[in-house]
Structure formats: C-alpha cells, structure tokens
Amino acid sequence: MSDLLYRWPATAEFGARVSKEKVYEHGNVQTAVREKFVSEVRRITWAYKLAEATIHLPGTDAVPEIQVFRIEAKGADVSDPVLNAIDKAIPSPIVFEISRSQGDVELVRMAAAHKQLSSGAPRLSAYYSTGWLPANTRRQPLPTAIALPALYTALLDPLTPVAARPGENVSEVAARLETVRKLEREIAALERKLRTEPQLNRKIELRRTLKTKQATLDSLR
Incomplete structure (x- = not known):
C-alpha cells in the first residue's frame, strides 16, 4: 500500500453536491446505515467524472466511467458501510477521498473497493485505503493508461495488498x-x-x- 493522492484532471471536474437523501433513494439504505450518514458525514461532493468525454479514454461495460467522490467527515472518519451505500447507488466505479479536521490541520485519505458491475447490484470487494495525509500533500499524476478499465486497475493498485499483474483486469484482481x-x-x-x-x-x-x-x-x- 502506498500513501498518495492523485491530481485529478481539471477537465474532469464535476463539483456536484450530493444529498444524503439521494443516496438513500438509490441505494436502498437501511436505518442503521442512515444513522451513520447522519453522525459521520457532513458533506458529499461528486468531485470528478473520469470518462471518455472528459479525459479521452474509452470505457467499457465493466468500467463505463470512474467517479471521484469527496466526503467531509463530521468526526474522526467515515465508515465502510457509508462508502458501500454510496457505491451501490452509483452505477460506475468510485474512488473516495475522505477528509477530516485535526486541530488546524486537514487530513485526507483515499479509499476504494474493487467494484464489478452486473445486471443486479454491483459486487464490491472489501475497502482499501491510504493512510491519513495532510490535505496539502503534493498530488501525483494519474497512471498512464489507454482505456478506463486499465486506469481503474492502476488507480486502485497502490491501495491494495496485491499488485496487479500485467494484463490482469479488475475482476481478476478482485478475485485474487x-x-x-x-x-x-x-x-x-x-x-x-x-x-x-x-x-x-x-x-x-x-x-x-x-x-x-x-x-x-x-x-x-
């Protein structure tokens, strides 16, 4: 696992506020998880949309787009059930950036699960994360890729305890x-x-x- 943050392309900036009610509506969120949203989440922002129209990489049925969601925590962190509910509400893979305040310092961690789309509910692996980093950490450019599935695998690669092998797709990494x-x-x-x-x-x-x-x-x- 590597501690890094990505420098998301300006062309992909989306910047839409997402209400908790919209997540409840589309994610079939149970009462216990709704309570976590209320106690843990201050704000959800759909920050970036990585798609062919924004970064000129073609998608597939497995990875049509990649979304970047920023979540501002009320307290020390945002738990995995909250991330899972958002993931289930959005029909494409998501990379999360979670922020919290610690005194005068803002900290950020990046988290994601390997997400496999299907005709029903998406299949999600466990969530993997960087450590907490200062918000002003120098961000790294996106990995080089020729298509969105390869970019998705490369984005998640530093988060997970296994490295993607040459030619390995998202579902194969998730299975491993x-x-x-x-x-x-x-x-x-x-x-x-x-x-x-x-x-x-x-x-x-x-x-x-x-x-x-x-x-x-x-x-x-």
Whole structure:
C-alpha cells in the first residue's frame, strides 16, 4: 500500500453536491446505515467524472466511467458501510477521498473497493485505503493508461495488498484479493491452533499445513 493522492484532471471536474437523501433513494439504505450518514458525514461532493468525454479514454461495460467522490467527515472518519451505500447507488466505479479536521490541520485519505458491475447490484470487494495525509500533500499524476478499465486497475493498485499483474483486469484482481483475505484468515486460525496444540504429531501436521498456505499466499501477492 502506498500513501498518495492523485491530481485529478481539471477537465474532469464535476463539483456536484450530493444529498444524503439521494443516496438513500438509490441505494436502498437501511436505518442503521442512515444513522451513520447522519453522525459521520457532513458533506458529499461528486468531485470528478473520469470518462471518455472528459479525459479521452474509452470505457467499457465493466468500467463505463470512474467517479471521484469527496466526503467531509463530521468526526474522526467515515465508515465502510457509508462508502458501500454510496457505491451501490452509483452505477460506475468510485474512488473516495475522505477528509477530516485535526486541530488546524486537514487530513485526507483515499479509499476504494474493487467494484464489478452486473445486471443486479454491483459486487464490491472489501475497502482499501491510504493512510491519513495532510490535505496539502503534493498530488501525483494519474497512471498512464489507454482505456478506463486499465486506469481503474492502476488507480486502485497502490491501495491494495496485491499488485496487479500485467494484463490482469479488475475482476481478476478482485478475485485474487478475496483469495488472499481468505488465506490470511485461515493462516491466523492455524497459528492460534498451533500455539495451543499439546500433541507433537499434531503440531508437526499444523506446521506443514501452515507452511503450504503461507507459500500460496506469498505467490498470490
């Protein structure tokens, strides 16, 4: 994971305020999540629209556009259920920039999930994020890409614990991320068992399984 912020193209600036009610309307938001919107979110801005018309990169059915949403937090942060509700309300991938005030300093973090569009509700991976950075951090140019799907993969690449492989598309990266998360949970469970297992032969078996799963995890990363 890299701590960076992108310099979004001026040609893609959208700057539309998004009301919480619109998200509720389009995202089928449950009461508990609405309460999080009220307590956590001060303002939502649809800041940029990365599309063929704005940055001259063609889209596809999988990635027709990429949106950049800025969320101003009331308190220390904005939780993943809020991001998830917004993601489900918008029919294209989103990169979030979340800001908060800490004394006289404004901090920003970038967050996103791998989003796969379908005829029904989009499929979303877990959310990945940079650390908190000063708002005046020098921003980096967008990654070089020839189409929006490649740009989307490249934008999310620094956020995730796995690097996109050459030619790998968004759904393939998302599937590998899910496998990585599953293996991490299995390895943690095996390590707990190993610490408490009293029988030597069982310990040897657990170590062998643990070593195999760790090697698989390393290869996926």
